[in-house]
Amino acid sequence: MSVIIAPSLLAADFAHLADAAAAVHGAADWLHVDVMDNHFVPNLTIGLPVVTSLRRATDLPFDVHLMIEAPERWAPGYAEAGAYNVTFHAEAAEDPVELAKTLRGLGAKAGLAIDKDTLLDPYLDLLPHFDTLLIMTIKAGFGGQAFVPELLDKVRAARRHIASGHLDIRLEVDGGVSMDTIAAAAEAGADAFVAGTAVYGAADPAAACRALRALAES
Ligand code: DX5
Ligand code: ZN
DSSP states (O other), rough: OOOOEEEEEGGGGGGGHHHHHHHHHTTTTTEEEEEEEESSSSSSSSHHHHHHHTTTTTOOOOEEEEEEEEEHHHHHHHHTTTEEEEEEEETSSSSSHHHHHHHTTTTEEEHHHHHHHSSSSGGGGGGGSSEEEEEEETTTSSOOOOOGGHHHHHHHHHHHHHHHHHHHOEEESSSSOTTHHHHHHHHOOOEEEEEEEHHHSSHHHHHHHHHHHHHOOO
């Protein structure tokens, strides 16, 4: 399966999100949109109205990452707003499988996210209901944090489980993914890579996407 590069708008200029999308057009596969509610994580970003407006400003697929409580309340709205993939946190969902079914029923891909301090094992049996498994490589909440290499053990375990079960699911990493860390994440088995600072902190975001892709594929 080819590599997915998903720049995170969290590191972009929030006054110019459409420009940030345009800056990676043709170089990125998905646009990663971090939604935070100041409850599930101690930070607040953007919500549905911004995603709805931005949907009209770019044709890049949206990879929405919901770092919110009660995702049942909000996730379907992102699918209806045209998100390609809607990922919610395992720690926040009451019934992850039910919500995945709802998202798929609305025509979106369903993603399950596992935060830094959450064990993967209890969720492995749920993976057939999901299109994306997002393993955080930092603690969710803020961009610009250092990659935690120990968390790649979860990526390796997930890759083994996916391979042995022949599951059709993307294995995504998010947090601290950079030119220095992406190869290790790919080696551990990730095939989708979120990068905020490494893309939007670069002078040329499209070139940064291409460089990250080359490292992930090597
Ligand atoms: C943080 C977000 C990430 C964030 C990553 O909780 O989920 O998507 O944008 O930022 P970097 O790539 O700078 O670590
Ligand atoms: Zn994210």
